[in-house]
Amino acid sequence: MSLHPILHDVTERIRRRSRASRAAYLAGIDAMHQAGPNRTRLSCGNLAHSFAACGPTDKSRLRGDATPNLGIVTAYNDMLSAHQPYETYPQLIREHARSLGATAQVAGGVPAMCDGVTQGRAGMELSLFSRDAIAQATAVSLSHDMFDSAVYLGICDKIVPGLLIGALAFGHLPAVFVPAGPMTPGIPNKKKAEVRERYAAGEATREELLEAEASSYHAPGTCTFYGTANSNQVLLEAMGVQLPGSFANPGTTLRDALTRAATERALRISALGGDYRPLGRIIDERAIVNAIVALMATGGSTNHTIHWIAVARAAGISLTWDDMDALSQVVPLLARVYPNGEADVNRFHAAGGIGFVFRELLDAGLMHPDPETVLPGGMRAWCDEPTLADGALAFTPTVATSGDEDVVRPASAPFEAQGGLRLLRGNLGRSLIKLSAVKPEFRTIEAPAVVVDDPRALNKLHAAGLLPEHFVAVVRYQGPKANGMPELHSLAPLLGMLQNQGRRVALVTDGRLSGASGKIPAAIHLTPEAARGGPIGKLREGDIVRLDGEAGTLEALVDAGEWAERDCAPNTSHCAWDIGRNLFAFNRAMVSPADQGALSISCGPPARDGGQWDYDAEYELGDDPHAAAEAPHEAKDA
Structure with missing residues (x-):
């Protein structure tokens, strides 16, 4: 072939x-x-x-x-x-x-x-x-x-x-x-997720949650x-x-x-x-x-x-x-x-x-x-x-035919014609969504933004009954330069529970989401991050955000003139310096953007001028990194 x-x-x-x-x-x-x-x-x-x-x-x-x-x-x-x-x-x-x-x-x-x-x-x-x-x-x-x-x-x-x-x-x-x-195998993953969501809703005890987790990781x-x-x-x-x-x-x-x-x-x-x-x-x-x-x-x-x-x-x-x-x-x-x-x-x-x-x-x-x-x-x-x-x-x-077509299928009859990830582009920057984990009916959402700088704030807003019925949770200042880009998997039980209730929810963040996460539409690794002055920092509470996973777009539906005038909001959740985080201040200062590998060390050969890679300059070459990176070679070839 x-x-x-x-x-x-x-x-x-x-x-x-x-x-x-x-x-x-x-x-x-x-x-x-x-x-x-x-x-x-x-x-x-x-x-x-x-x-x-x-x-x-x-x-x-x-x-x-x-x-x-x-x-x-x-x-x-x-x-x-x-x-x-x-x-x-x-x-x-x-x-x-x-x-x-x-x-x-x-x-x-x-x-x-x-x-x-x-x-x-x-x-x-x-x-x-x-x-x-x-x-x-x-x-x-x-x-x-x-x-x-x-x-x-x-x-x-x-x-x-x-x-x-x-x-x-x-x-x-x-x-x-x-x-x-x-x-x-332990208990089914679906059962574990159900217990997590019931715990987030206050319907399961901590003892029940711990038993489910221990039966899964055993x-x-x-x-x-x-x-x-x-x-x-x-x-x-x-x-x-x-x-x-x-x-x-x-x-x-x-x-x-x-x-x-x-x-x-x-x-x-x-x-x-x-x-x-x-x-x-x-x-x-x-x-x-x-x-x-x-x-x-x-x-x-x-x-x-x-x-x-x-x-x-x-x-x-x-x-x-x-x-x-x-x-x-x-x-x-x-x-x-x-x-x-x-x-x-x-x-x-x-x-x-x-x-x-x-x-x-x-x-x-x-x-x-x-x-x-x-x-x-x-x-x-x-x-x-x-x-x-x-x-x-x-x-x-290996076997000639799938032993379980609910789990693996031939290329002639796939689960979906396209793979599991999609690049999203728009006036909020570039991000990724794991489409394969999201049911087709949830892959597009247009809803007001709930903007926080600390993921724990979402749980507090939910407990106080302050979350809108439908919303896009915007969790910013979670990128590599801000605080090391922690995974935000702890948000999954809350957002998954709300989606189960018939509410339309999504996540937009410059942070990471665990490889185990799915179910809700999530635009993650948003670049440039807020700490680099990225557009996610311009979002304000109530702004309408449209995420379309199928079309590959992520947009703040804000008047273009107003959007251009906005400044990036300051970080209200600064990185702390306890339990070793002080030792990684150099990494946060030197790290490259997520779409450049989030590297905080020199990696590979030097840049073409013999010095180190200037990640920010490389990012700013244009919307099409291929054109910027290939132009010198193509000109030489010509």
């Missing part, structure tokens, strides 16, 4: 736009690659420090230059269910590497925080910036020049993008990402809904840097077999393993496009509209929201997994899962089939699923 013309055109547009920065990135990783292990160039004192704690066998191998040494970067902690299984992985990886004549060492650890724990709390203001801290911690972990390849143990929201950004800074090293899998593994953590796994497979089988449960024989296989593959693709495949070469324009296609086809997390722009930039690739929007309009929605449906990821996996979706996309010409990956054979290798045959790991073709 030939590539869909839009997929081809978007990929070529990205390649042209990224020509200079990608060339600079590849030149950089080529310069870092040396024949033979880097550790052989360490001084005797340096090298002795590096293996002082090792046993005799590992010491002997590390003193020489014939066998690869595998670096393990881990996000293990035992407070978070998704990362608790990683506790035993380093020992398993070391033992298997040793059995293959190689060595493995834990290179370092990275932080892993959970938005599910910090939702609605002050700690959420550290969440987005933790991605950049993880990228830096990954670089520190790999800074000793001891490793020939690396495996990355991380699974959740900011952890995977942060690991990717850090790993791409060492793009000359091959890399394999290793998941831990989802927890087994065991080791990722949460079972299709939020950012599980979207990470799909995108990693779509880029060919994680083996098939992301949704095998923790603590199973199959999961251990997959971890051993990942170890073996990471050693095999090292420069000493005979099949050198550096990460920086694998993650090219085709891999990035494949990841976005997979995101759209499965209705994945909106957080990745920020994270994957940052990941792409770390590889010298310029990805934009316009690229994502163009892909979304031709990629069909093939999966309905909560919050876009009632199934959890275990049911999705059982119905055909990732392999089924990828095969359908490849057959429809909606995925690049031939990028380099950590496995031979291109993306067709990810149309197989892992099994155990007499105790040995095997990969067999």
